[in-house]
Amino acid sequence: MSSASTEDGDVPVDTSSGPSRPRPIRYISPAALNLHRVYEQNRQRLQKKDGAKVPDPTAPQTKGKPRLLLMGQRRSGKSSISSVVFHKLPPSETLFLESTARIQKDSLSSFMEFQVWDFPGQIDIFDNPNFTFDMDAIFGEIGALIWVIDAQDDYLEAVARLNATILHLHRSYPHINIEVFIHKVDGLSDDYRLDIQRDVTIRIQDELSDQGVENAPVNFHLTSIYNHSIFEAFSKVIQKLIPRLGQLEAMLTNLCRTCRFEKAYLFDVNTKIYIATDSTPEDMASYEICSDYVDVIIDFTEVYGSWPRSDQWRARLEGEPWAQPLEGQVACEWAESGMVLADARRPIMLREVDRFLALVAIMKEGSYEKMPQINMNIDVVVKGLTEFFEITKPKEGAGGVGPPGLVSPGLG
Numbered sequence: 001m002s003s004a005s006t007e008d009g010d011v012p013v014d015t016s017s018g019p020s021r022p023r024p025i026r027y028i029s030p031a032a033l034n035l036h037r038v039y040e041q042n043r044q045r046l047q048k049k050d051g052a053k054v055p056d057p058t059a060p061q062t063k064g065k066p067r068l069l070l071m072g073q074r075r076s077g078k079s080s081i082s083s084v085v086f087h088k089l090p091p092s093e094t095l096f097l098e099s100t101a102r103i104q105k106d107s108l109s110s111f112m113e114f115q116v117w118d119f120p121g122q123i124d125i126f127d128n129p130n131f132t133f134d135m136d137a138i139f140g141e142i143g144a145l146i147w148v149i150d151a152q153d154d155y156l157e158a159v160a161r162l163n164a165t166i167l168h169l170h171r172s173y174p175h176i177n178i179e180v181f182i183h184k185v186d187g188l189s190d191d192y193r194l195d196i197q198r199d200v201t202i203r204i205q206d207e208l209s210d211q212g213v214e215n216a217p218v219n220f221h222l223t224s225i226y227n228h229s230i231f232e233a234f235s236k237v238i239q240k241l242i243p244r245l246g247q248l249e250a251m252l253t254n255l256c257r258t259c260r261f262e263k264a265y266l267f268d269v270n271t272k273i274y275i276a277t278d279s280t281p282e283d284m285a286s287y288e289i290c291s292d293y294v295d296v297i298i299d300f301t302e303v304y305g306s307w308p309r310s311d312q313w314r315a316r317l318e319g320e321p322w323a324q325p326l327e328g329q330v331a332c333e334w335a336e337s338g339m340v341l342a343d344a345r346r347p348i349m350l351r352e353v354d355r356f357l358a359l360v361a362i363m364k365e366g367s368y369e370k371m372p373q374i375n376m377n378i379d380v381v382v383k384g385l386t387e388f389f390e391i392t393k394p395k396e397g398a399g400g401v402g403p404p405g406l407v408s409p410g411l412g
């Protein structure tokens with residue numbers, strides 16, 4: 001399961017004068033070093049190609065952790081989004097969140113390490129009389145800028161500030177993805193949501209093309225913390241940070257074809273963000289049911305995880321149709337796998353990949369009888385996924401190791 005550490009962030013200022021303080025020595029595994037090197041080379045190559053500024057690789061900001069920056073007007077919902085998605089705060093409790101006074105930095109260790117920075121709405125980093133912001137320290141990492149617009153409020157000023165921000169960034173950091181969350185759409189009708197999205201999109205595109213900026217990487221999402229839309233939007237944002245996402249998708253597409261699954265998702269179990277899915281068209285209803293299923297399993301195992309099981313129970317699970325010792329049926333030693341929930345027609349299957357990731361698939365009617373073959377195929381895919389993520393996983397001793405994910409009801 002993911003673990004998060006929160007620092008009450010100091011505003012990064014330009015500290016060019018005075019000797020730099022020695023930083024604590026941290027163990028970095030050879031795999032992480034190699035990954036960091038490849039990542040750096042790739043970033044510098046991309047930036048050189050476009051003649052953009054290449055930040056100093058020894059500067060403290062290049063820690064190899066992609067960064068998500070949450071920006072927007074005051075009370076637009078930035079802290080609520082971060083708390084609901086990354087800290088499991090119930091949406092109704094965001095009503096009591098205080099306004100953010102300083103940059104809030106979260107470091108998240110999951111299937112990959114990344115950071116989430118929550119900016120106070122009242123600070124304009126490009127036009128601030130009190131501070132000189134170190135732009136490289138903020139925007140130096142490849143990641144995404146998430147601009148939150150309150151759709152229930154007058155959004156013209158928010159759009160104007162977003163335009164100014166895009167224009168500033170476009171010059172020095174043209175590759176940063178800008179993700180616009182048109183937020184708090186829960187109180188709005190479907191038609192009105194689409195009207196707002198169209199209006200915001202046109203206002204941004206018109207302003208950018210007036211300024212001669214074409215094809216800026218700006219994407220739009222309709223979001224609310226009161227439903228799955230915020231998780232779905234974050235899934236899309238995170239997926240852009242995963243190298244070789246296409247290979248993950250190809251694995252899931254092959255699995256769906258071989259096992260005749262309707263849809264398969266690879267979930268980060270802690271945040272319910274999906275890392276990848278197969279190539280069939282996006283389907284919100286499938287995502288919702290799979291996401292709820294992850295929740296059910298987590299809740300269930302939290303309640304019953306340590307329940308001692310009888311030999312009889314174990315014998316039943318090891319018998320037909322699985323015919324395998326329980327240890328052989330689990331994806332890793334910390335976690336249960338191969339859970340099947342059969343509603344009337346479409347069984348849903350969850351299989352853990354490791355302590356962070358779970359494969360969830362919606363099967364077709366009648367596929368339950370073919371579980372032994374399906375399990376064999378899933379074994380192969382889980383092995384492939386494990387290899388894929390091996391290099392990006394946080395290592396023991398390098399910090400950020402969370403408790404086991406879905407603890408087996410039987411093995412607890």
Ligand SMILES: Nc1nc2c(ncn2[C@@H]2O[C@H](COP(=O)(O)OP(=O)(O)OP(=O)(O)O)[C@@H](O)[C@H]2O)c(=O)[nH]1
Pocket residue numbers: 072073074075076077078079080081093094095096097098099100101119120121122183184185186187223224225226
């Ligand atoms: N209806 C609705 N309200 C939301 C949503 N997200 C956040 N809110 C509410 O918006 C209010 C402001 O949320 P915050 O997260 O504090 O806003 P912020 O952008 O972090 O504000 P600053 O820290 O001042 O920059 C809170 O009362 C939240 O409950 C949403 O999706 N729908």
